[in-house]
Amino acid sequence: MADGSINAECKTCGGKEFRFDREEPDQQVVCNSCEAEVGSLRDVQHALRTEGERVMNDAIADLKKKLRKSGWK
Numbered sequence: 001m002a003d004g005s006i007n008a009e010c011k012t013c014g015g016k017e018f019r020f021d022r023e024e025p026d027q028q029v030v031c032n033s034c035e036a037e038v039g040s041l042r043d044v045q046h047a048l049r050t051e052g053e054r055v056m057n058d059a060i061a062d063l064k065k066k067l068r069k070s071g072w073k
């Protein structure tokens with residue numbers, strides 16, 4: 001399984017490490033700390049693009065880089 005990681009903040013525990021399968025857009029993104037499912041990769045990416053932009057610009061830039069690197073369109 002092609003696990004990846006993104007930088008954002010878990011709404012449950014405040015954790016900043018998540019894991020997901022970058023090859024499956026509908027895969028649940030899971031917090032590495034508390035195992036909470038934060039949504040599908042697609043949903044998380046959308047959320048990061050919109051509401052997250054004010055507070056997580058750095059994280060978004062980093063996420064976009066990682067997603068682009070992994071071939072995300």
Ligand SMILES: [Zn+2]
Nearest residue numbers: 010013031034
């Ligand atoms: Zn968490």
